[in-house]
Amino acid sequence: MWVLTLFLQDRIKMFEYENKDEARIEFDKADGCKILSEIIHYTDFENRGKLKSPWLNKENKKLY
Numbered sequence: 001m002w003v004l005t006l007f008l009q010d011r012i013k014m015f016e017y018e019n020k021d022e023a024r025i026e027f028d029k030a031d032g033c034k035i036l037s038e039i040i041h042y043t044d045f046e047n048r049g050k051l052k053s054p055w056l057n058k059e060n061k062k063l064y
Contacts (some may be wrong), residue, residue: 007033 002023004015017023020038027036 001039003037003039004030005037006030007035044060 002017002020004017004023004027006013008014015026017026022031027034
């Protein structure tokens with residue numbers, strides 16, 4: 001997920017996008033102070049097996 005944050009004179013607006021290309025197009029169109037952020041959820045890595053939980057031992061058994 002991608003989030004475009006626009007800092008306006010009297011408020012802040014945030015918009016969510018599913019892919020980078022769509023978010024980048026809107027980012028380029030926007031004027032003023034802006035930030036484009038990629039949101040990465042911990043569970044996305046955990047589900048892919050690329051990140052192991054710190055609460056599991058080598059046998060994937062809970063430590064606590």
